[in-house]
Amino acid sequence: MKRMVREIEGNFGPVTARFAILVARFNSAIVEGLLDGAIDTLRRHGVSEDNIVVVRVPGAYELPVVAKKVAARDDIDAVIALGAVIRGATPHFDFVAGQCAAGLSTVALDSGKPVGFGVLTTDTIEQAVERAGTKAGNKGADVAMTALEMVSVLRQLDD
Numbered sequence: 001m002k003r004m005v006r007e008i009e010g011n012f013g014p015v016t017a018r019f020a021i022l023v024a025r026f027n028s029a030i031v032e033g034l035l036d037g038a039i040d041t042l043r044r045h046g047v048s049e050d051n052i053v054v055v056r057v058p059g060a061y062e063l064p065v066v067a068k069k070v071a072a073r074d075d076i077d078a079v080i081a082l083g084a085v086i087r088g089a090t091p092h093f094d095f096v097a098g099q100c101a102a103g104l105s106t107v108a109l110d111s112g113k114p115v116g117f118g119v120l121t122t123d124t125i126e127q128a129v130e131r132a133g134t135k136a137g138n139k140g141a142d143v144a145m146t147a148l149e150m151v152s153v154l155r156q157l158d159d
């Protein structure tokens with residue numbers, strides 16, 4: 001329907017933005033699939049490999065502090081954080097996943113830059129595998145799309 005109101009929404013035109021992709025090593029067999037998906041999506045939307053930097057950290061819990069550091073840099077426009085927190089039988093899951101999500105959200109709000117939450121939080125390894133490039137898609141690719149869209153939205157709001 002044609003409306004008269006001004007609307008702002010992200011587009012996926014030529015992308016000049018620079019991306020930091022943060023990658024947790026924990027559950028690396030799964031997280032590498034997310035990284036492949038994220039880089040593939042950025043590349044296919046015209047992002048040059050020169051404008052992508054990958055930073056590896058021990059686990060999902062470490063993602064926020066590194067996100068804060070890279071988001072503060074003038075040569076980074078958006079952050080994509082990738083990890084996999086799998087429940088298993090311990091309450092550790094709730095602390096790691098909860099602090100990771102809360103920390104990344106704080107970084108986005110404090111920096112004003114997009115911070116994509118590409119951290120799988122699943123009950124089982126099978127569920128994580130399904131979301132890392134097999135039958136339930138690829139969360140890394142999805143979050144790269146979100147980052148592209150958010151760069152575009154935030155840039156338009158700067159104008």
Ligand code: INI
Nearest residue numbers: 024026058059060061083084085086092
């Ligand atoms: N880190 C993860 O990325 N995924 C997990 O599933 C996980 N579990 O289950 O413990 C995990 N723990 C490590 C954590 O991220 C920190 O690296 C560690 O606690 C040191 O600070």
